[in-house]
Amino acid sequence: MAQNTHRDDLYKRAAQILDINDRGHYTVPTSGLYPFQWNWDSCLVAIGQQHVDEARAWTELVTLFEHQWDDGMVPHIIFHKLDDGYFPGPEVWRTGRTVPTTGITQPPVAGFAANLLFERAKDKDLAREKAGHLLQRIDRWHEWFFRCRDPHGTGVVALIHPWESGRDNSIDWDAALDAVPTEGLEPYQRRDLQHAHADHRPTMAQYDRFISLVQHFRSLDWNNEVLHEQSPFKVVDPGFNAILIRSCNDLASLADALGEPEVAERNRARAKAGLAALDSLWDERLQQYVCFDRVSGKAVDSASVGGLLPVFAGVPTARMESLAKRITTLGEQVNYLVPSHDPTDSRYDGKRYWRGPAWLIINYMIANGLDRAGHTELFEKIRQASLKLIDESGFAEYYDPKSGEPLGGDTFTWTAAMVMEFLRDNAS
Numbered sequence: 101m102a103q104n105t106h107r108d109d110l111y112k113r114a115a116q117i118l119d120i121n122d123r124g125h126y127t128v129p130t131s132g133l134y135p136f137q138w139n140w141d142s143c144l145v146a147i148g149q150q151h152v153d154e155a156r157a158w159t160e161l162v163t164l165f166e167h168q169w170d171d172g173m174v175p176h177i178i179f180h181k182l183d184d185g186y187f188p189g190p191e192v193w194r195t196g197r198t199v200p201t202t203g204i205t206q207p208p209v210a211g212f213a214a215n216l217l218f219e220r221a222k223d224k225d226l227a228r229e230k231a232g233h234l235l236q237r238i239d240r241w242h243e244w245f246f247r248c249r250d251p252h253g254t255g256v257v258a259l260i261h262p263w264e265s266g267r268d269n270s271i272d273w274d275a276a277l278d279a280v281p282t283e284g285l286e287p288y289q290r291r292d293l294q295h296a297h298a299d300h301r302p303t304m305a306q307y308d309r310f311i312s313l314v315q316h317f318r319s320l321d322w323n324n325e326v327l328h329e330q331s332p333f334k335v336v337d338p339g340f341n342a343i344l345i346r347s348c349n350d351l352a353s354l355a356d357a358l359g360e361p362e363v364a365e366r367n368r369a370r371a372k373a374g375l376a377a378l379d380s381l382w383d384e385r386l387q388q389y390v391c392f393d394r395v396s397g398k399a400v401d402s403a404s405v406g407g408l409l410p411v412f413a414g415v416p417t418a419r420m421e422s423l424a425k426r427i428t429t430l431g432e433q434v435n436y437l438v439p440s441h442d443p444t445d446s447r448y449d450g451k452r453y454w455r456g457p458a459w460l461i462i463n464y465m466i467a468n469g470l471d472r473a474g475h476t477e478l479f480e481k482i483r484q485a486s487l488k489l490i491d492e493s494g495f496a497e498y499y500d501p502k503s504g505e506p507l508g509g510d511t512f513t514w515t516a517a518m519v520m521e522f523l524r525d526n527a528s
């Protein structure tokens with residue numbers, strides 16, 4: 101009984117957070133630090149919104165795709181309303197859109213989210229209408245990835261900016277970022293440090309490179325036909341590709357359900373090629389996947405959570421077993437799974453953003469993949485760790501995986517959405 105009341109309270113608090121950050125047709129990750137619509141935040145948040153309001157959940161995705169570019173890209177931020185508390189805003193990106201957006205993308209969870217909303221929908225008519233509307237658009241985004249970010253047809257796509265990964269300052273990008281020139285960098289003023297502790301955020305040297313890349317792409321008129329070839333930063337991230345593969349497969353299932361066999365076939369083929377190519381990123385020594393730097397032509401020696409995310413894609417059983425072992429070992433080194441970087445690495449930093457902290461969205465995707473592969477115990481361990489973090493530290497942006505300290509922004513939307521999902525699993 102007490103247990104149930106506690107669960108209800110958590111659930112209510114999560115619903116409240118979704119509400120507080122709801123701007124009507126889109127949701128902000130948290131006010132202040134992130135006052136706009138973020139791409140993968142929205143897709144994961146829609147999954148939480150479906151718990152309380154199905155129509156609102158579809159709106160979140162539909163709004164995102166209203167801002168899809170003509171070439172098929174779906175941008176990483178949509179600046180619905182100007183807010184000078186954030187840098188870099190539209191005046192830096194200058195992408196020329198009526199409603200301004202950035203010029204890069206983010207992890208494509210939309211295929212996964214749309215299929216999940218459809219499968220769970222109670223209002224089937226609404227679901228058919230909205231999923232039908234989204235299907236072609238998500239398919240075009242997937243097509244864009246392989247055309248513009250894998251122009252040589254390897255099967256896996258590259259990121260041209262660390263922000264595309266969603267894991268902004270991961271150790272994965274250090275070496276590749278070092279090689280990004282910063283000559284001609286215009287003076288700028290960060291705004292994130294007004295909202296969060298400097299020790300919990302990316303460094304100045306990283307920011308200089310983040311902004312230099314934006315300036316460079318801007319000088320190329322955001323033309324995606326040339327950006328990949330002309331970018332000084334080009335990294336293949338196993339985590340990002342795993343999400344793309346899962347979304348392709350899930351979009352194929354959605355297409356089957358909607359009677360669109362050609363869309364299904366195309367997306368299954370993309371997923372199959374992606375899975376085959378992903379294997380080239382396996383690191384025998386680390387027993388996990390690692391990034392590949394297309395500029396230097398070298399594998400990146402960095403054991404980040406990006407290399408564990410392939411469990412979400414549904415990799416072959418032997419790989420899945422090895423990754424489950426890796427995650428189990430990490431669980432012996434921290435108190436709260438899953439750290440975003442291996443704590444035994446000297447570069448690990450348990451408080452700095454994507455260089456160590458645990459994030460609930462990552463936990464959710466990893467747990468989902470493990471569950472599907474039958475690793476129920478490990479799934480349960482991650483679910484418990486995630487809920488314990490919320491109990492002890494509230495709905496933060498991210499957490500120190502050893503102390504559980506809440507870090508970054510608070511009242512965080514996708515954290516709330518993931519809590520609803522973890523509570524749901526308890527209920528089933």
Ligand code: GLC
Nearest residue numbers: 129134138140141266267268
């Ligand atoms: C940070 C995160 C990114 C997220 C955004 C909004 O930039 O690194 O993954 O989408 O915040 O929450």
